[in-house]
Amino acid sequence: MTRGHRSERTASYERSQGADARVRFDARGVLDAFPLISAAECDAVVRDALACGPVLSWHKGLHEFDSACSRVARLPRLVEIVTGLLGEDVILWAAQNVSQQPGGQHRWHADAEAMAWPTVNVWIGLRNVGANSFLSILEGSHSSGVAPQDLDPAIDLLDDEQVVMAALGRRSGVERRDLEMEVGEALVFDGRLWHASRTPGSLRRSALLLQYSPASAVPKILAGTPTSPTWEERPPACLLVAGARSRVDAANVIIDRQRRVPGALMTSTRRVAARLGSARRRMGGA
Numbered sequence: 001m002t003r004g005h006r007s008e009r010t011a012s013y014e015r016s017q018g019a020d021a022r023v024r025f026d027a028r029g030v031l032d033a034f035p036l037i038s039a040a041e042c043d044a045v046v047r048d049a050l051a052c053g054p055v056l057s058w059h060k061g062l063h064e065f066d067s068a069c070s071r072v073a074r075l076p077r078l079v080e081i082v083t084g085l086l087g088e089d090v091i092l093w094a095a096q097n098v099s100q101q102p103g104g105q106h107r108w109h110a111d112a113e114a115m116a117w118p119t120v121n122v123w124i125g126l127r128n129v130g131a132n133s134f135l136s137i138l139e140g141s142h143s144s145g146v147a148p149q150d151l152d153p154a155i156d157l158l159d160d161e162q163v164v165m166a167a168l169g170r171r172s173g174v175e176r177r178d179l180e181m182e183v184g185e186a187l188v189f190d191g192r193l194w195h196a197s198r199t200p201g202s203l204r205r206s207a208l209l210l211q212y213s214p215a216s217a218v219p220k221i222l223a224g225t226p227t228s229p230t231w232e233e234r235p236p237a238c239l240l241v242a243g244a245r246s247r248v249d250a251a252n253v254i255i256d257r258q259r260r261v262p263g264a265l266m267t268s269t270r271r272v273a274a275r276l277g278s279a280r281r282r283m284g285g286a
């Protein structure tokens, strides 16, 4: 991806979308990356994600918290984009801080969940993205009808050329792109799109992955993929980010009250304790 000034990249994103964003998304499986949040907002997301980490109900359950992560997921600009792609009633069923070690590689795959129900992913670079760590995608591969992990096991899913050849055998015109994004930029893509990541640099990378679906879909928690996906019995709690509660599938659990970020709880507990302490002192107590 050509790197450029932030405002140029915003303008290029806006030019490339316009009224036909949905048509282009259906054809390519991805929108151009665009600047969404500031570096300070990225830091707040990392801070809250780390605080919630030890008490997550599952590894993609960050949206259960009233945190910087879910505030980003609800940004009007993002909600406008996802409703444009998924319809007016949209739920967020997964939010995750994806951290990659230096030298790490995430093999080519399509999300098992997105192969089972419509899912739009939003991937936001939080720390040490760009040449240090980047996503690779195969534009157009979302409509190939198969996920790379379900191909002939002889295909090496860490080998770009083998994977591109396999994709081209199923759908003409797929094109590989390595996306060296900047901190705070967002990439919106269909979860069926074949994608991979690489962290060739020496710094640990963080990204926020948000997964949205139409409220009529019934998301599940992936238990594993021994041969084909298996799902947990418990449903993921979902945030209704747009539309009407009455149109949410009855099987979905909608979050009415988000959990507090653990650090925020301590802070407010300390605040209450301090207030009680000063009240006691005013009344002549200890």
Ligand SMILES: O=C(O)CCC(=O)C(=O)O
Pocket (backbone or CB within 6 Å): 098, 100, 106, 111, 195, 196, 197, 198, 207, 209
């Ligand atoms: O951020 C990454 O390294 C890849 C994330 C990803 O593709 C996934 O979690 O499905």
